[in-house]
Amino acid sequence: MPPLPYASRACDPRRIAYAAELAQGTDRFHEPRRENCPWCGSARLRTRLRAPDLLQHKPGRFALDQCGDCGHAFQNPRLTPEGLAFYRRDHDETGPGGLPHQVLAARRDRRRHRADAHLMRNVGEPESWLDVGTGHAHFPAAAREVFPYTSFDGLDPTPRVEAARAAGRIEEAHIGHLADPHIADRLRGRYDVVSVFHHLAHARDPRAELRGALGALRPGGHLLVELPDPRSLFALLLGKWWLPHGQPRHLHLLPLHNLRAELESAGCTILVTDRRTPHTPNDLSAALALALTHALPAPDTPWRDTPPGPLSRALRAILSTATTPLVAAAAAADLLLSPLLRRTPGLSNGYRIVARRDT
Numbered sequence: 001m002p003p004l005p006y007a008s009r010a011c012d013p014r015r016i017a018y019a020a021e022l023a024q025g026t027d028r029f030h031e032p033r034r035e036n037c038p039w040c041g042s043a044r045l046r047t048r049l050r051a052p053d054l055l056q057h058k059p060g061r062f063a064l065d066q067c068g069d070c071g072h073a074f075q076n077p078r079l080t081p082e083g084l085a086f087y088r089r090d091h092d093e094t095g096p097g098g099l100p101h102q103v104l105a106a107r108r109d110r111r112r113h114r115a116d117a118h119l120m121r122n123v124g125e126p127e128s129w130l131d132v133g134t135g136h137a138h139f140p141a142a143a144r145e146v147f148p149y150t151s152f153d154g155l156d157p158t159p160r161v162e163a164a165r166a167a168g169r170i171e172e173a174h175i176g177h178l179a180d181p182h183i184a185d186r187l188r189g190r191y192d193v194v195s196v197f198h199h200l201a202h203a204r205d206p207r208a209e210l211r212g213a214l215g216a217l218r219p220g221g222h223l224l225v226e227l228p229d230p231r232s233l234f235a236l237l238l239g240k241w242w243l244p245h246g247q248p249r250h251l252h253l254l255p256l257h258n259l260r261a262e263l264e265s266a267g268c269t270i271l272v273t274d275r276r277t278p279h280t281p282n283d284l285s286a287a288l289a290l291a292l293t294h295a296l297p298a299p300d301t302p303w304r305d306t307p308p309g310p311l312s313r314a315l316r317a318i319l320s321t322a323t324t325p326l327v328a329a330a331a332a333a334d335l336l337l338s339p340l341l342r343r344t345p346g347l348s349n350g351y352r353i354v355a356r357r358d359t
């Protein structure tokens, strides 16, 4: 984000809005801490990590707890809807500021989206497909090249999905969550395929979101879910520097066995469990980039009280340039290790499930 000119800083409407909200403190953004697991109800909880907002550097501190029985990891205390809106404002999940291009390059591009769509060719030629958490609908845009006769719709909590429809990337745009009964009713039984890429971490109630996704399928339809794997070795080694831990914007991290059990109990047959394809080769480079951004003098942002001084800005610029080769080296190591990590159980940082709704 470019620094704001000093003259316009005082009358920048975004800065004024942030100052008014921060004047009331950030404690009000947290719900009461819960004493049991939101997935299985167990009271055996432990703190998995504590972290500040490493991407945007907004004020506040957050904790992820983990259930000792089922392994579900979740933000505790959880942010209120108002708090989530505060921390998600001016943040784009598909290209978050604060991360260098070497880290972002490892995320999904058009080629990888097409490869993801190709994997669904085994289940036939769907007539209708809903992409949940679609954002700018880059996945449907690429998947249409693989399935030219399929009608793609998108659902997202943000108005980005409307812009994606206006740009012709999807046929219908729906704003909201599948956990919302109005949305779930509107979409019930309409789709041959529902895809949910890295969206459940953002849902306040991932189980309700899953049930909504299954409800949107026709009987015999297929659900594709992809998630970061909270049990991967790098998640445990890197802790708060592991990008998918994503505090404060990620609320839930589901272990694979919980998702499988949930889908089976909902009357689904699991057709594919894949840990290789969903691996994103940026564990080391993203962790290093986050740590460097944390250590460097903070940039100017609309939620800062005072702008950084000239010395601080100069130091940041010099150190950012000086450390760029380090991040590039880490990104190269990520790519080099990627084939090994994909093949070794417990090292891939993501997983995917394809399930058929039988009942």
Ligand SMILES: [Zn+2]
Pocket: 037, 038, 039, 040, 041, 042, 067, 068, 069, 070, 071, 072
């Ligand atoms: Zn649990």
